Amino acid sequence: MRTTPSTETDEAGGATPRTLADVPTSASTLRRFLHGLPGVDAVGLEARAASLGTRSIKTTAKAYAIDLAISMIDLTTLEGADTAGKVRALGAKAVHPDPTDRSTPRTAAVCVYPDMVATAKEAVAGSGVKVASVATAFPAGRAALGVKLADVRDAVAAGADEIDMVIDRGAFLAGDYMKVYEEIVAVKEASGPARLKVIFETGELSTYDNIRRASWIGMLAGADFIKTSTGKVGVNATPANTLLMLEAVRDFRAQTGVQVGVKPAGGIRTAKDALKFLVLVNETAGADWLDNHWFRFGASSLLNDLLMQRQKLATGRYSGPDYVTVD
Amino acid sequence: MASIFEYAPAPESRSVVDIAPSYGLFIDGEFADAADGKVFKSVSPATEEVLSEVAQAGEADVDRAVQAARKAFEKWSALPGAERGKYLFRIARIIQERSRELAVLETLDNGKPIKETRDADLPLVAAHFFYYAGWADKLDHAGYGADPRALGVAGQVIPWNFPLLMLAWKIAPALATGNTVVLKPAETTPLSALFFADICRQAGLPKGVVNILPGYGDAGAALVAHSDVNKVAFTGSTAVGKQIARTVAGTDKKLTLELGGKGANIVFDDAPIDQAVEGIVTGIFFNQGQVCCAGSRLLVQESVQDEVLDALKRRLTTLRLGDPLDKNTDIGAINSAEQLARITALADTGEAEGAERWSAPCELPSSGYWFAPTLFTNVTQAHTVARDEIFGPVLSVLTFRTPDEAVAKANNTQYGLSAGIWTEKGSRILAVANKLRAGVVWANTFNKFDPTSPFGGYKESGFGREGGRHGLEAYLDV
Numbered sequence: 001m002r003t004t005p006s007t008e009t010d011e012a013g014g015a016t017p018r019t020l021a022d023v024p025t026s027a028s029t030l031r032r033f034l035h036g037l038p039g040v041d042a043v044g045l046e047a048r049a050a051s052l053g054t055r056s057i058k059t060t061a062k063a064y065a066i067d068l069a070i071s072m073i074d075l076t077t078l079e080g081a082d083t084a085g086k087v088r089a090l091g092a093k094a095v096h097p098d099p100t101d102r103s104t105p106r107t108a109a110v111c112v113y114p115d116m117v118a119t120a121k122e123a124v125a126g127s128g129v130k131v132a133s134v135a136t137a138f139p140a141g142r143a144a145l146g147v148k149l150a151d152v153r154d155a156v157a158a159g160a161d162e163i164d165m166v167i168d169r170g171a172f173l174a175g176d177y178m179k180v181y182e183e184i185v186a187v188k189e190a191s192g193p194a195r196l197k198v199i200f201e202t203g204e205l206s207t208y209d210n211i212r213r214a215s216w217i218g219m220l221a222g223a224d225f226i227k228t229s230t231g232k233v234g235v236n237a238t239p240a241n242t243l244l245m246l247e248a249v250r251d252f253r254a255q256t257g258v259q260v261g262v263k264p265a266g267g268i269r270t271a272k273d274a275l276k277f278l279v280l281v282n283e284t285a286g287a288d289w290l291d292n293h294w295f296r297f298g299a300s301s302l303l304n305d306l307l308m309q310r311q312k313l314a315t316g317r318y319s320g321p322d323y324v325t326v327d
Numbered sequence: 328m329a330s331i332f333e334y335a336p337a338p339e340s341r342s343v344v345d346i347a348p349s350y351g352l353f354i355d356g357e358f359a360d361a362a363d364g365k366v367f368k369s370v371s372p373a374t375e376e377v378l379s380e381v382a383q384a385g386e387a388d389v390d391r392a393v394q395a396a397r398k399a400f401e402k403w404s405a406l407p408g409a410e411r412g413k414y415l416f417r418i419a420r421i422i423q424e425r426s427r428e429l430a431v432l433e434t435l436d437n438g439k440p441i442k443e444t445r446d447a448d449l450p451l452v453a454a455h456f457f458y459y460a461g462w463a464d465k466l467d468h469a470g471y472g473a474d475p476r477a478l479g480v481a482g483q484v485i486p487w488n489f490p491l492l493m494l495a496w497k498i499a500p501a502l503a504t505g506n507t508v509v510l511k512p513a514e515t516t517p518l519s520a521l522f523f524a525d526i527c528r529q530a531g532l533p534k535g536v537v538n539i540l541p542g543y544g545d546a547g548a549a550l551v552a553h554s555d556v557n558k559v560a561f562t563g564s565t566a567v568g569k570q571i572a573r574t575v576a577g578t579d580k581k582l583t584l585e586l587g588g589k590g591a592n593i594v595f596d597d598a599p600i601d602q603a604v605e606g607i608v609t610g611i612f613f614n615q616g617q618v619c620c621a622g623s624r625l626l627v628q629e630s631v632q633d634e635v636l637d638a639l640k641r642r643l644t645t646l647r648l649g650d651p652l653d654k655n656t657d658i659g660a661i662n663s664a665e666q667l668a669r670i671t672a673l674a675d676t677g678e679a680e681g682a683e684r685w686s687a688p689c690e691l692p693s694s695g696y697w698f699a700p701t702l703f704t705n706v707t708q709a710h711t712v713a714r715d716e717i718f719g720p721v722l723s724v725l726t727f728r729t730p731d732e733a734v735a736k737a738n739n740t741q742y743g744l745s746a747g748i749w750t751e752k753g754s755r756i757l758a759v760a761n762k763l764r765a766g767v768v769w770a771n772t773f774n775k776f777d778p779t780s781p782f783g784g785y786k787e788s789g790f791g792r793e794g795g796r797h798g799l800e801a802y803l804d805v
Contacts, residue, residue, distance in 0.1 A: 039751035041771045044602030054442065056337035056654035065332065247601050282332045283645050290332055 020256060024220055027178040034177060034216060040208035040244060049239035055279045062275070066310050067105050069274040069302075070097060072292045074132055074263065076111040076300050078139075078231065087116045089327040091123025098307050099325065101314070107303065108292040109162060113138070114151055117158035132162035132197070136187060139201070139230035141166035145183060152190040163187070164197040164298075166230060167214065169204045177217055184221035197225035197263055197296075203235030211241055215248035218260075225261035231298060236266025239276060246284040259288065265298025271309040274302055334647075337654045339441045344431045346518065349380045352388055352541065353524035355395035356534030362387035367543070369517055372438035373651050373660040373695045381517050384542035389509070389549040392538040396480040396507040397555055399535030404477045404505035408464035415460030415502060417530040422453045425526070429519060433491055434651045436518045438660030438696070439614050441652050447613075451776055452495040455794075458778035459499035462799060466504065469796055471805040477505030478581055478804055479557035484547040484571075485520075486563045487513035487662050488617040488718075494520055496782075496793045497560050498537060504802040506558065509538045511550055513563075515663045517541035548574070556580060558802060562619070565716075565742075565787050583791025583801045585619065585783060587716040588744030590765065591737035592622030592773060595730070596631045598749035602771065604638045607722070610747060610773040612646065612700050615661055616720040619788070620745035622773050624713060625724045626733050632726050636704065643687040643700050650692075658689075661696040661719060670698050670719030677703045677712035682723070708739055716742065730755065734762045743785025747773045766792075 023033045057065055075094045077086060090110050098104040109130035112120045120131045133155035137143035143151075152163055165187045171179040188196050198218040202211050218226045226245055229236035242264040249260045262285070268274055274297060281289050289295050304324045311319050349366070351358035365383040370376060384392075403411070422429065429452075430444035439448075467473050481501045485493040490512055501508050512520035524539045540546055544567070551559050551571050561571050562585040575582045592610045594603050610622025627635050651659035661667040678684050682703040691697040698720055706713050706723040713723045727733040737746055746765040748756050756770045766783045769775060776782070781797035783789060791801050 038598070038600040041599035041602040041751075044599065044605055044771060048602070048605050054446065054654070055334065057334060058337045059335045061333060061335040068332075278332065287331055 020220065024178070024181050027176075030177050030181060030217075031175070034213040037212055037216060040212055042208050045208055045244060046240045049243045049280065052243070052279050052283055053239055053276045055276070057275045057279065062309075063313050065275050065278050066271060066306050066313070068290060069271070069278060069297065070306050070310070071105040071108060072295055073107040073297050073299055073303055074109045074111040074265070075107045075303060076231070076265075076298055078111070078113060078134060082113060082116055084116070084119045086327075087112055087119045088123045091120055091129070093303070093325060093327045094129045095124055095127040097303055098310070100323075101311075104307070104310065108296055111164065111298065114155035114158065114160070117155050117160045121159040130161040131159060132164055133158075133160035134164045134166075134230075136165040138164070138166055139232040141168055142170070145186065148183070149186060149190045152187055156190070156192055156194050160194055162195045162197060163191045164199055164227060166199045166201060167218070169201050172205065172210070172214060177213070180214075181217050181221050184218060184223065188222040195224040196222070197227045197261075198223040199227045199230055199265070201230055201233060202228045202241045203233045208241070208244055211244050212248060215245050216252070219248065219252045219258075223260060225263050225296065227263040227265055227298065229264075229266040229298075231266030237264030237268055237298075239280060242277060243280050243284055246280060246289070249289070250285045259294060261294040261296065262289065263296040263298055268297055268299050269301050269305065271302075271306045274306060334655045336650070338650065338652045339431055339434075339445075339654055341431060341435070341652065344428045344435070346379050346432065346435070350518070350521045350541070351382045352384050352392070353521065353537075353539040354388065354392045355398075355538065356528065358524070361385055362391070367514060367541075369436055369515065371435050371695075372515075372662050373692070375694050378435060379518060381521070381541045384511065384540035384546040386545075386549045388540060388542075389546055389553060392509045392540055393480055393482070393550070393553050393555050395535035396509050396538055399533055400477075400479055400507045403507055403533060403536050406505070408466060408505075411502060411505060412460045412463035414530055414532050415456050415463060415499065418526055418532070419453050419456035419460060421526050421529055422449070422456060426450075426453065429491060429522060431652065432522060433519050434659070436516050437487065437490060438651055438662050440656040440659040441654055442656065443614060443659075448489060448492050451778070452491050455492070455495040455778040456499045459503040462500075462796075463503040466799065466803070469799050469803075471800065471803055475504075476804040478802060479506060480555060481506045481508050481558040481560060481802065482550040482553060482556040483508060483510040483560045484550065484563065485510065485512055487516040488614060488619070490516040491519040491523065493562050494523055496562070500793070500798045501558075501802050502536065504799055506802050507536045509540060509550055509556070511540045511542055511547045514541070514543045551575065559583075560801065561585070568789060581801065583783075583793070584789035585791070585793060586787060586789040587718075587742055588619045588621065588784065588788050589624055589714065589716050589740045589742045590620055590622045590745035590747070591624045591626050591740075591763075592747040593733045593737060593749065593759065594625065594627045594631070594635055595733075595748075595750040595752070595755065596628040597751050598631070599751055599771065600631070600635060600638060603749040604635065604642050606747060606749060606771070606773040607639055608642055608646070611722040612658060612720050613774050615659060615698070617662060617666070617718050618774065620767060620774065620782075621718075622745065622747050623717060623722060624737075625722055626727050626736055627724065628733070629726045629728055636724065639702070640685065640687075643702070646687055646689070646700055648689045648691070648697070648699065658700060658720065661698050664696055666718065667696040667698060670717055670721060673712060673715060673717045673719075674701060674721055677706070677710060677721075677723070680710050680712075682706045682710050682712055708736060714740065730759060734759060738762075738764045741787045744788035745769070
């Protein structure tokens with residue numbers, strides 16, 4: 001656990017946590033801490049995200065950003081219809097996104113269900129591409145803790161380098177922050193050496209204040225990444241919720257020295273959108289996060305649009321959907 | 328392996344605007360030389376390049392323009408409101424169609440970033456014409472009784488900080504209510520008003536309804552003093568506003584003044600900090616702080632002072648200063664050498680008086696007029712930088728302990744144009760806003776403009792309201 005002292009103080013005194021490590025010692029201190037975080041003005045947050053969306057990324061900056069975005073993708077397939085063949089195709093795509101241009105960077109990872117981890121691991125073996133597995137009864141997370149932990153252990157045993165867990169949104173919305181926190185701590189422990197991404201399902205948390213609180217619960221509980229969404233609900237990653245989470249990891253590092261990654265997932269389909277997210281990273285968390293160790297895109301169709309834009313920059317003309325592989 | 332994400336230059340194309348080497352005065356629907364043949368140059372403040380040579384109006388030209396406006400008044404004011412509205416709608420649509428061209432022109436002549444002219448100035452200009460176009464045939468319902476009458480000829484003098492937007496604020500309500508107009512743009516930014524003259528011709532506006540007289544203060548003074556002007560509207564400095572008030576005193580001219588400001592932006596300890604920081608930045612660095620309603624005094628509660636200032640400084644280091652035509656530029660050029668000298672002198676005074684100066688690290692271009700975004704901390708009410716309007720990218724930071732102290736300090740100024748309140752507590756917003764003596768109070772936002780909202784000052788910030796239904800009153804005989 002982190003023990004760096006913080007400057008948190010609270011007028012109420014008494015049970016006030018004196019360091020961030022003290023925050024989760026009881027449900028009431030955790031609650032008080034989370035509700036003491038600065039509020040989020042929704043209009044202002046969305047205006048800031050929209051204004052950063054008007055940055056114009058051209059020529060050399062665009063080439064740099066497209067390659068960076070490709071290298072940050074967690075290439076994802078999370079369907080009931082997934083087969084070993086589909087996962088192998090995905091792995092091949094991750095390793096060589098553009099078969100006509102071997103200078104194309106690899107994606108950061110492939111992201112699959114736990115039962116596909118072994119297949120995925122084999123498909124990307126030796127390439128440096130990581131295998132991420134969703135777990136903890138993804139996407140709803142409505143299962144007993146023991147089942148969730150077994151799900152995680154299973155994925156790790158099969159070779160997952162990264163675990164994408166979902167929080168218990170029901171507990172969060174009911175105000176049982178401690179339950180959410182303890183579950184993340186338990187999953188972190190079960191993940192062992194795998195890096196842990198904590199999915200909040202921001203579309204279900206509904207308010208920006210909630211997203212900020214969830215971000216801090218996740219970071220205090222030891223998340224290596226905080227992640228917006230499962231991609232399975234109506235509202236997934238948006239510039240505004242990602243901007244807010246970038247502020248959270250920035251503030252957390254300023255207080256603790258510990259850096260946490262961010263992963264927007266779901267709904268990012270075009271290169272243009274991806275570049276806007278990279279601008280958010282650049283101007284909010286800063287250059288230290290412009291690296292696939294600290295920032296990821298959870299996406300599938302995004303990769304092909306980035307590849308088409310990359311070809312356009314190289315050749316000066318647009319190719320078309322038949323000039324990138326459909327997997 | 329993290330590397331730096333440098334944005335490559337992304338300049339807006341200059342070729343969308345065709346600036347003629349010279350322009351005349353626009354009187355009675357025609358461009359003409361000044362009676363005495365005088366001209367002056369308009370330069371781009373970002374590069375000091377001469378953009379065009381413009382006829383300089385003198386007293387004789389003012390007289391000719393006022394006569395033209397008087398002649399046009401009879402027919403124009405007798406038109407059914409719906410007909411006047413059609414002209415205004417047409418003007419609004421042409422502005423929208425030509426908005427890219429006008430945005431580039433405004434950026435060249437004024438020095439402000441294209442991001443602002445494109446996303447703020449031009450949309451607001453068009454919106455203002457659309458809004459008042461809608462009023463033209465509904466004046467019976469504006470709250471001034473049946474069939475309110477126009478005043479006659481309006482003499483309007485506007486500043487250089489929002490050249491086209493200030494023109495819209497003046498001309499749209501004047502025309503909607505049936506007045507005719509003689510407008511003098513500022514000497515450093517005459518070009519967009521001259522392009523507007525062309526738009527009037529394009530819209531088929533009857534001759535003499537709008538007359539544009541580029542020129543200096545003497546032309547403005549002559550216009551304001553002209554005996555056949557019925558209404559004077561001025562936006563600019565408090566010093567000039569006082570002169571105008573003296574000139575107009577004792578006549579039956581109707582007068583509105585929109586003058587200086589020293590807006591307080593109050594950040595309480597329960598504010599949404601990240602958004603408050605954005606609001607502070609918008610409040611003082613929008614248009615390089617050359618905004619009469621700028622939030623140039625930051626009043627921050629002592630308990631969150633360090634947190635807010637750290638976040639603010641971190642944010643200021645991300646501001647991008649440079650070529651105003653670059654779409655990624657946040658901070659453009661100061662409008663003129665004269666204004667730069669004034670800002671520099673006041674900032675030096677702040678330092679000499681013991682306030683602590685901090686500027687965002689940024690490289691200033693070698694030509695043109697530039698001033699780095701600057702903060703002063705350890706400022707008290709007694710410091711010049713807390714009292715005088717700087718009209719530049721300079722923020723004075725003061726602290727307070729209680730809401731009462733915040734209100735007292737915010738109101739302790741000769742001005743009263745704008746104020747901002749940042750708190751997540753709704754009851755506090757209402758309580759504090761009621762006590763602030765400022766024409767506009769923004770809550771959890773700053774520098775938000777809308778044609779439906781009246782704008783104007785208390786105390787030495789002027790009187791009269793522009794915008795909204797209230798803005799009609801200044802142009803009606805009521």
